[in-house]
Amino acid sequence: MIDLECRELVKTFDRFTAVDGVSLVVEKGAFFSILGPSGCGKTTLMRMLAGFETPDRGEVRIKGRSMLGVPPNRRPVNMVFQHLALFPNMSVAENVGYGLRRRKTPRVEIHRRVQDVLSRVGLGDSVDKRIDQLSGGQQQRVAIARCLVLEPDVLLLDEPLGALDLKLREHMKVELKKLQSEFGTTFIYITHDQSEALAMSDRVAVMNRGVFEQVGSPQDLYYRPETPFVASFVGENNRWRGRIVHRDLEGRLQVRTEQGMSLYASAAGRGWDRAGQEVEVFVRPEMISLSLSAAHEEMHENRLEGQVVNILFDGSRSQVLVQQHGSDQEVAVNLPQAAEFSGLSEGAPVYLSWPSNRSHAFPFWA
Amino acid sequence: MRRSGFNLGLWLLLSPLLLWLLLLILLPHVDLLLISLRERVAPREYAFSLGNYREFFQxxxxxxxxxxxxxxxxxxxxxxxxxxxxxxxxxxxxxxxxxxxxxxxxxxxxxxxxxxxxxxxxxxxxxxxxxxxxxxxxxxxxxxxxxxxxxxxxxxxxxxxxxxxxxxxxxxxxxxxxxxxxxxxxxxxxxxxxxxxxxxxxxxxxxxxxxxxxxxxxxxxxxxxxxxxxxxxxxxxxxxxxxxxxxxxxxxxxxxxxxxxxxxxxxxxxxxxxxxxxxxxxxxxx
Structure with missing residues (x-):
């Protein structure tokens, strides 16, 4: 069952095209994220779904019904705003009951449903509090409860965690995902934070300059990026620029980098990978294995020697910056937690290796 | 810095406002009130009276x-x-x-x-x-x-x-x-x-x-x-x-x-x- 469908949506402001032909289909009960840098058009797209902007071309359909000309207050869609937009002159219960009062729900039923939804989000005892008496996380839950009490077909969330501090943000990620599966409402979530999108979503669309670069599961985006933008925006990367020397029968490319190093990588997409083509090769720090000796059973096709330039300690996410011999390029590698690396210091010689199917080559059009 | 009860700088800054309030707002009103509560009994001779207010209501x-x-x-x-x-x-x-x-x-x-x-x-x-x-x-x-x-x-x-x-x-x-x-x-x-x-x-x-x-x-x-x-x-x-x-x-x-x-x-x-x-x-x- 499809809850939301967009066809070829276009929106321009003056001469700037904010959304340029976006199509998307979201199934009922899905957690769908739109991930992109600021200014990529994701907020404009969201506002078209909510009805605050009219698309220049294209159509939004919710549960098969066209939303053309339907004002925001008549759409089966509710939105959690970036800064929550809770009404400061109303209590928690009045905020949550606002939408029900608009529908002329009987007073007794409003009271029951407000109480019910607030206890489901864990705020059962804050009903009569004022908004400014709540913490950031509690306000967040009021904003979500205020929408969910109306049982919308689709809930839109516009970077709702942006204003929270790191600790609370991590906590709310889990909370949001839990709420979504409990209520079974379709969530469309906008964010520029890849870890939010990857952790919570069933499907993610990566948006850049008004178009969707790739739509897929978080695993697809992470392991099988289709464009250089997706590869660089989702997760961290080491990059090399070079030219294709050879392409073997399995589609593996041999690339000669600008520094004169030979790399093996798999081609993203088809039909462009001829010898001589200029390419960019992406490898994630966590895909590279680090060892202290040259003879190691885990050696892969791609090998590299260097010395440690810097150790960036960050607990389990610590990284080592390694400078390649005979080049000034630094390569970031995840630091394994094994005991043998605990004594690693600056200047120590290390050996790096990674398999060709974990490095992705994209055509580079100068 | 010296901390005394009398802060000269503060009083100097406040003085235009205080003078304005006192001379142009407070004094005229007090005078107005006093004048309104008197009655002329003879040339240059006045007595306390509520007559002016009585006149208004009558x-x-x-x-x-x-x-x-x-x-x-x-x-x-x-x-x-x-x-x-x-x-x-x-x-x-x-x-x-x-x-x-x-x-x-x-x-x-x-x-x-x-x-x-x-x-x-x-x-x-x-x-x-x-x-x-x-x-x-x-x-x-x-x-x-x-x-x-x-x-x-x-x-x-x-x-x-x-x-x-x-x-x-x-x-x-x-x-x-x-x-x-x-x-x-x-x-x-x-x-x-x-x-x-x-x-x-x-x-x-x-x-x-x-x-x-x-x-x-x-x-x-x-x-x-x-x-x-x-x-x-x-x-x-x-x-x-x-x-x-x-x-x-x-x-x-x-x-x-x-x-x-x-x-x-x-x-x-x-x-x-x-x-x-x-x-x-x-x-x-x-």
Missing amino acids: EPLYWRTFARTALLSILATALTLLIAFPVSYYVAKMLRGRIKNALFLLCLIPFWVSELVRTYGWMILLRESGLVSNLLQWSGLSETPVELLYNDGAITVGLVYSAMLFMVVPLITTLDSLDDSLIEAGYDLGGSHWHVMWEIVIPHAMPGMVSGCILVFMLTLGNYLTPTLLGGKDSLWFTEQIYTQFITRFNWEQGSAFGILLLMLSSLIVWLGLRLSRQSFAQVMS
Whole structure:
């Protein structure tokens, strides 16, 4: 069952095209994220779904019904705003009951449903509090409860965690995902934070300059990026620029980098990978294995020697910056937690290796 | 640094304000009160008396003028609010950038000329041989010249016009501070224009509305020029009574009593307004 469908949506402001032909289909009960840098058009797209902007071309359909000309207050869609937009002159219960009062729900039923939804989000005892008496996380839950009490077909969330501090943000990620599966409402979530999108979503669309670069599961985006933008925006990367020397029968490319190093990588997409083509090769720090000796059973096709330039300690996410011999390029590698690396210091010689199917080559059009 | 009880710098900075309050506000009012409470028994001889206040309540012309002034001022304030609110909402919430500033400036421009000139402007429009009268005759709506001046309608129009700015400015300021996403959230959750206005915009704009109303009401109640020019001889505005007592009759005692009564009336009505709108004076004036 499809809850939301967009066809070829276009929106321009003056001469700037904010959304340029976006199509998307979201199934009922899905957690769908739109991930992109600021200014990529994701907020404009969201506002078209909510009805605050009219698309220049294209159509939004919710549960098969066209939303053309339907004002925001008549759409089966509710939105959690970036800064929550809770009404400061109303209590928690009045905020949550606002939408029900608009529908002329009987007073007794409003009271029951407000109480019910607030206890489901864990705020059962804050009903009569004022908004400014709540913490950031509690306000967040009021904003979500205020929408969910109306049982919308689709809930839109516009970077709702942006204003929270790191600790609370991590906590709310889990909370949001839990709420979504409990209520079974379709969530469309906008964010520029890849870890939010990857952790919570069933499907993610990566948006850049008004178009969707790739739509897929978080695993697809992470392991099988289709464009250089997706590869660089989702997760961290080491990059090399070079030219294709050879392409073997399995589609593996041999690339000669600008520094004169030979790399093996798999081609993203088809039909462009001829010898001589200029390419960019992406490898994630966590895909590279680090060892202290040259003879190691885990050696892969791609090998590299260097010395440690810097150790960036960050607990389990610590990284080592390694400078390649005979080049000034630094390569970031995840630091394994094994005991043998605990004594690693600056200047120590290390050996790096990674398999060709974990490095992705994209055509580079100068 | 030396910390003493007497901070010279602070007192020097405060002195213009304190002098202004003391010499121009407090002293005249105290004097006014004292003068109003005396009676001339012989040349240059005065005695304490409440006679001036008794006179006010015994002479129907005085207290009827007083009540009429209060009611017309409240009416003019309400009309000003009614006209200024949509204008301010449009400027503050619907417009962006240069056009917004331009429109705001347009609201200001009439106040660059003196009130006298602006009132003469209204007289040119409304008098018997004026623009509106000629227009009505030309369009066939009236056979003879129409006198539109010298009635309560003309006074109200003039008062609303001359007070408009003092309503528009506080309203635009408070409406400007209302986050657009609150309005959008109001619509998003199913509210109609009416609901969003009534439950979100107006509660937010309340301090601005009340402070605008206080300003406009005070200015209107104490206005002399507009009622006199547009209302003519029979305008019966209370400030005219005060003027008559002081200037025409040389009865300073009676005039002072009227002045004190007017001050009490305006304070009472402002206090009532604040109570009814559940606003505090400090909040409204911030």
